[in-house]
Amino acid sequence: MRHDVEKDVRIAKRSLEALMKAGADKAQTNLSISEKHEMNIEAGEINLLRTTFNTSLHLGVIKDSRNGHIGISSSDEASIEKAVSDVMDIAAGAHPDEAHDIAERQEPAEFCKGPLEPDLDAMYDRLKSFVATVGQRYPTINLRQVILSFTRSNNYVMNSNGVDFKTFKGIYHFVAMFSASEDDKVSSLNGTGVSMLDLDRELIDCGSVDMLLKQSVEQTATRPIEGKFVGDVIVTPDAFGSIWGFLFGSLTDGPVVSDTSIYKDKVGELVAGPQLTLHCRPVADEIADGYFVTSDGYAAQNSTLIERGVLKGLLLGIYGSRKTGRARAVNQGGAIVVEPGNQSLSDLVRSVERGILLCRLSGGAPNSYGDFSGVAKNSYLIEDGEIKYPISESMISCNLAEAYKNITGISRERVDFGSSIIPWIALSGVTISGK
Amino acid sequence: MTTVDLQDYSRLFSSYTELRVQENRSVRVGFVKGNNTVNTRSTTGGVSARVYKNGSWGFASTPELQKDAIESVIKAATDNAEFLGSRREHSKGPLPVVAASHDSSFATNKPRLTQKQLVDFIKEIDDHIATRYPNLQSRTVFLNCLDMEKSVITSDGSRFTSMTPRSHIYITLCVEKDGEPVDLYQVYGGLGQFEDVFESPSVLFPGIEEQYEHLMRKREGVYADAGVRTCVLDAELAGILAHEAIGHTTEADIVLGGSVAKQLLGKEVASPLITLVDFANTALGQTCPVPVYVDDEGTKAEDAVIIDKGILKSFMHSKESASHFNVAPTGNARAYQFSDEPLIRMRNTAILPGTSKLEDMIASIDDGYYLIRSNNGEADSTSEFMFGIELGYEIKNGKLGRAIKNTTISGVAYNVLKTVSMVSDEMHWSGAGMCGKKQPIPVGMGGPAVKCQVSIGGR
Known part of the structure; x- marks a missing residue:
């Protein structure tokens, strides 16, 4: 991942300056740079590893009480220049409303939470252990889709009133969807999800995962x-x-x-x-x-x-x-x-x-x-x-x-x-x- | 969308690989009670690669389209497949080899409207509603346009480009009854860019008039009498039934995950009046709401006949599931964003029309309901379904009676379809649906009206 915070800040600032230079009365930029690593279990097997890099630049302007927004997924100079021009046109087309506004100035701040990098080996081991435990504890369970992901995101929010916030966040997400089958009977699809800052615990012990697996086994015979x-x-x-x-x-x-x-x-x-x-x-x-x-x-x-x-x-x-x-x-x-x-x-x-x-x-x-x-x-x-x-x-x-x-x-x-x-x-x- | 010659990168493919450049563009304009609350455009695009090696998949994506970024995405996807592959205890065989080539575009040839023209268009509709129906408590008018543009190559030699747009206007009218809000929404539009779908605001006015008249009757609506009732599900509901309650259970990945359909292949699952097809791109001589000619794995998209005269015939497949079931892939693998991997998704799922007339179907019921519009729907692997009902009427002695308040219908689809006793001769498509299954994706749903037994909620 691109961890060049200074460069990201320059992009957010330059976008904001360009909006004001283009004639905005008020403007806000929200730049998000994120990276996701995701392991997937499909029909009981760990069969897909995804790595996705994303850029999201959102520009909002108010001009003569007219409000316009644009979102793009690139942050190069030419793309920003075009987005600034487009969003001014978008705002010019709006019907005016005095209620549109942006946040007033607050003290600039940085917020940090979670790990900066994923532990891919630990992710794989936790998932493998989850499959094995489910197989032993609940043999009638079909793991329809199970996803363990880690997302790292850097977010920069700035506006023309002087708002300047930076957020650096890393988080693991676990989602499991499953049903049980016994003879010809199938339970309703069940599922849950949990977010966590580390992988210290077995996945089956997180949130309500174990409880729902146990219930699904009971739910093949319903009335x-x-x-x-x-x-x-x-x-x-x-x-x-x-x-x-x-x-x-x-x-x-x-x-x-x-x-x-x-x-x-x-x-x-x-x-x-x-x-x-x-x-x-x-x-x-x-x-x-x-x-x-x-x-x-x-x-x-x-x-x-x-x-x-x-x-x-x-x-x-x-x-x-x-x-x-x-x-x-x-x-x-x-x-x-x-x-x-x-x-x-x-x-x-x-x-x-x-x-x-x-x-x-x-x-x-x-x-x-x-x-x-x-x-x-x-x-x-x-x-x-x-x-x-x-x-x-x-x-x-x-x-x-x-x-x-x-x-x-x-x-x-x-x-x-x-x-x-x-x-x-x-x-x-x-x-x-x-x- | 930025044009990239993907063939240049095929030299970097070391295993089965798909390389896709995609851009989704959306426009949203909204008025809430006369206030222009939403006015936005967004573009999300980039490149992704997916690699299959010995039974493991690797995927990577980036929004950057420079040469080195594309090369690094192919490498990262390959590395990811190897990371999992090196840990696999049993490898799997190769995927079926298919090659298809196609270019399709539903882009308009008309001059594009500016954002101001779009905002004014929606404002004119809002003004019309405010002027013509002054007794309304509230109203919302929202425009939502989505263009999905893709360019794909695979190591099998497939290549395609597509530009599939859709444009919809969502209108909700709300009136007060004894201090309580009563509302009704309606969606207008379909396949195509705005200029091809909406000629002028006044084209929508007759539909809005009908929507208002339904709302006035709904304002005086009664609670449905809860229990199992004989109902006529109008075309929109039949389409949702086809998609949610039957379609999902026959997506091959859901079948492998334990769907009830696994046990039912080749068996009678519905009345002989029911034939249900997931159309690729063309149905009964007409282009479907979400036409797919080649899927995102490079497979030529074929119609999948799910139920033929009441017998469950087949499932919908990707390359991998087709390999598992030893059948040909059907071209159902689709991805929503550039950063999404292809999943088995429906395209245009419909029950085929029968021979009955809607009025005869209603006339045949002494005590039941005519259910017209849904506000959401959900089903699971057992085929048990639930649809929220936004608009419906009582049927008493063969005639339409009072409107009913919002309610819910439910049942087990494979049981409900066995109770179908009449199917109308008219076909109606809806292309506003967005199906959720890890990723959202536009889908088409269609059908005639069907007469059947379902559980209806009440008080």
Whole structure:
């Protein structure tokens, strides 16, 4: 990889200067130089090693309140010169909007996290060990696709207000997708992923990998739930995003500016059960794969999004903030850390009279009001406080905004995915229907 | 795209090698409730090499197109194949040798519009909506154009160039009902660059009028009655069913990973009314939404007949999977970006039309649903699927009734297709789909309307 930081800084600075010289009122450049090493397992074999080098130069300008952006994958002088000319034309074509702006000046800073180089031999050994362990421990598992990668990236964000941030980051990502087969029966495809700063642990011991493999083995013999009832759903850490994504999405610029967010006026109000406290912690040590600078050009800060069920703020960027007169968020969401509850997972299960352990959700996009339904995949029926059997062809439906308020418990145990740390969360009042 | 004579580099191939120069160019313009929030262009391009040696693959890519960069990419891919190959316990045989040559371009011959003209075009649509439908709570109008241009050579002697563009306008209309937002989206456009796809803003107005009328009925919509119901899935949903629920289970890499289709080859998996094909480039005399003539491994793209009159006939293949199954490759190996390796991907997957009339299909149902539009879809290796339903109506006593609120349908596709009792005689294609499987990639989906039994969600 080209580790010539001085040269990269010169490119970013020269681009910014060229934009201002071309007549921009305000401008921002974001240069990213990255290198990825990726080993792939396909159908149980380590069969592909990829090395990819990438350059991404993004230029943004505001001229007479008109906003334009361009992205290119080269950083030579001629390409930059053309991109500068093009982006000025793009901005000239826009319709003016006073809400467009760039970040104000902040103290220049450098952020570093993770190793600088991959350990390819260790990557290979960890993957090989993973295949062997899965084969011994779970012989009915088919490893459909498994990827272990290392990405090193150098990012430079500068703007005409004096923003000057450099980020140097190295991170390993592991993703595993698998199913189990026994006789003629096949389990639903299952999968998970985790980010990490080193390869100190066996891959099977990271995140929820081992738990999901074990569950897939159990899931070759499934049964549909009979009938339809209103019950409890324990949302596993892997299914967290499918259920809570509606809330996070509703707090961002798009739905708030378009006036379709049901949360736009809910700051300070109870939006979830009082057991829930949820943080966005992109710069915390406990988050391996966070971020230091927002796409708007602000140094990211940790924040509490929901405190004891109360919404503490929206996730607006500069545009959404200026357009709606609401506060800009100090980060752009993600890096979710949910505080643990005071019950064990087994206690949570014991408290369910009838419901499901929701391990994965294949769901339709909820409407703007939060009505939604989806298929419970890789999931289990719970009756009388016991996990009974893995289910198939079973759907759940509810209004998500209502469901968030019906939290009945949060587990002490949490899964660390590297990019988030999530417990099991039990919700009541969900319609569950089978055949 | 910068022209590079790739043949000059074939002397550096020491094993089976693919060398690809590719550039993806996109334009995005968006208006949210009259505000021009998105106005951007981007270009991502570079060169990649993929090398196969004794059963191991090496891949490398760089955005730089200078001679030394291309040479170093070939070397890095070769080194990567050797890194894995030297650690393999058992080597594999060679890949099938194929050679194909083709040049295709769907670039417009018309003068290109400037960004300002594109922005004004979208603004005119937005103004029309704001003026004509003042009761709307909100609206979004987004333009998304993507050109994919490739040049590929392989050590087998294949070579091709292609320029495959697509242009779509996404419109969402939102109205309020008792303080709750109710919305409906519609996609317009297809294969081609903007100038060939969109003649003028007014061409879209009749479609927007129909979209608005559906939305007004949806505003008064009711929850579907959950359970297994007889439904007519309109063409768009039949296309998604073909792609998501059947197509993915018959991609040979998914088959090798344990798909349920592995056990079903040669067996009856659907009603005899069902024939399902992954078309390479041309279907029923028309160019498909995502035409592929030669795939990114240099294989001539052939139609893959997946289900023929209810019988599962074949899978979709790359060179490596074809070698494993001892069949000919079908030309399904495609990559999204220059920095992506080819994977087995569908191209234009469709159920073929039958002989029934849509109105007769609806008239044949006493109590069920007519489901028109989906907002997403997902299926897994068991063929169990889930589609979000954005637009649908009740069918009562053979007639369309009230619109329904957003819901979800699900089922096991190989079971659902056995319940198909009528297939309409009209074919509809959608080319706006972006399939996700490690990489995204544009795909076409098509079909007629089908009458079948599926589970529908409700409250």
